[in-house]
Amino acid sequence: MTRYAIDRARGALIAQWSTGIGETATTVADLPSALPHHELLRLSAGLTQLSHACWRCYTHPASVADHYGPGSLGRQRQQERDAFGTVHDFVVAADRTAWAQIDTRVQEAAHAVGRVLAFLDRPGLTTRIAGEVAAELAAVERAELGDLSERAGQAVALSREDTSPLQVVQADRLLRRHPFGCDALFTRLDPTAAAIAAAHWLHAAVVVTSRLTRAHPAQIVAAADQPVKPLAFESLTEVLGGLGAGVRPRQVVMTLVRNALHVGEGHLLGIIEARHRINAAERLIGEVHAEHPELAVGADTVHLPLTPLDPGRPAPDLLENLLHGIQSCWGFYERHVRATQPGGGLSVEGPRRQKLRRAFIVALRQEADSRHDRLL
Template sequence: MTRYAIDRAHNTLLAQWSTGIGDTAIVVARLTHDQLHRNTCRLAAELTRLSHICWRSYTHPPSAADRHGPNSLGWHRQQEREAFDKILPALTEPSSKLLNTKVEQSAHAVARTLRTLDSSELTTHITTDVAAELAAIERAERGDLSERAQQATALSREDASPLQISQADRLLHDSPFGSHNLFTQVDPTAAAIAAAHWYYAAVTITAQRTGIHPVHIVASAEQHDKPLTLESLTDITTAMDAGMRARHVVMPLIRNALHVADGHLHGIQEIEQRLTAAHEIISRAHADHPEIDITPDTIYLPLTSLDPTRPAPDLLDALLHGIHICWNLYYHHHTSPTLDHPRTPHQQLRQEFLTATRHETSARSERLL
């Protein structure tokens, strides 16, 4: 989403958003010195909230809801999305009528502050910028993440466009370890789906070469500092090894994390499994270290293996990390002094790994979507 701020040194209103790698900012309007700082700060806060609410219609589209009847989640999401048409008129003509959507309520909050500031020029600048923000959301919905819509590359969506998944797949074919364009041109949910496909291909060829079972590939690496990354990769490997498609594996992980971010637990089976695992940890700790006082109250129990504030980018990072783990195992297996075969130069071995991964991915292309 776009975040608005006041540059007090230059007395300007700024709009700032992520580009996937780093942020960019523009000047929305120049402020007059007689406008109270508290009012301009309130305006910045309300514009940020409006952007957040509008982008939520992109990250949580009606199509991703489980139910679509009257007053259902899908119905409410559709009402919020349709309220986009009322935003620009509301900025110039605030209403005292009952407002049924968060989008309308937020737009009218901006309008009330603009009326307090009493500047037609400022209102014009704000209206122009909000129009640009809405256009960016509409472009992102169509799968075009150029210009201002590039901020979608930092967001986690409950759905993924097949076109975006295909674009991510092509970028990973060019650079299976990840690239700048993968983070700045593609929706991270779609990128994570494609990355899961490539990750499992890397796991498969590494397992074939090393003799390690696919589920144990990641677990065999040193991952003590990233236990949740290990959990995500193990879950994905297990599911895909059982024949599941990349999309069907990735989407529940991201959606569950988004539910947690909203303060909800979607189903209790996973939390029951986590509680069981926590009690097993306590039992083993008591057996191995009876001198340490470990109780249920001292155990940190994450509700999801992903960062709830950025689950899709977090999962994408984990999957690319997993591909690097596979490469390291592949490399060290070939360079082990206990093996009889001659050592292969690093670059030649790296190219061999990439070629084998591309071949395996191509052979499993029907498992992507």
């Protein structure tokens, strides 16, 4: 989403959003020095909240809601999306819409912006803000159609409960050219779609590595170095477990992302998974007590993650984990060759190592191609 701020040094309202590998900013309007600063802060806060409400229509589309009847989640989401058509009036004519019925968060945020603009009473500023809001709504609408160019590109930093098959295909093509990942996966594509394709390629990488080394997939994933993101192992295990059981990448990834999004909003989807995690924590406590009775470890001291992903950015987090998993497969593959083949000691960047890397990539592409009908 777009975040708005007041640059007091320049006397300007600025808008800032993520590009996937960094932040970009633009000037929305120059601000007269006579305007009260606290009201300008209210304006920036209202615009940020409006952007958040509008982009939530993108990340939480009505089409994937479980129910779609009167009072249902699906109906509420559709009402939020339909409210886009009322935003302009709330922003530019707060005095005339003061008694209008406000049914959605989108309308509430737009009305808050309109009230500040009405108080400031600067027609030029109102016109600039109306144009800014229109540009933000247009960006959301382009992202919904799968066009992540220009301002709609901020969608690459968001996690969506649905994704375009076309975006998955595009991510698959990128991974075929760059099996270990590339910037374009993070800057041009919906991260949920990219994660679906990356899960497909991770499965292929594990199969290729396991075929050569005779190691179990869990052993290959466990060998990955995870000093910074210890929960990455759990997310990779869940992905590979599902794919190994015949579940399609889309279903596996969407389940993980949706659950994390629910956790991020303070909800736990289903009690079976929670019970599983609690039971695992209790077993861990028992093992620690048995081996180290001197440690004060109890139910109140164990940190129990409700999801293996970062709830604030689950899709980008999962994509990072999956690409790390592919890289780890190559590392496991290479170490096995070093340890088992005569003359397997390969220099860090020597020609033999490069030849082995190319062989791994060729085998990886062949395996991914053989499973291509399972991608979507």
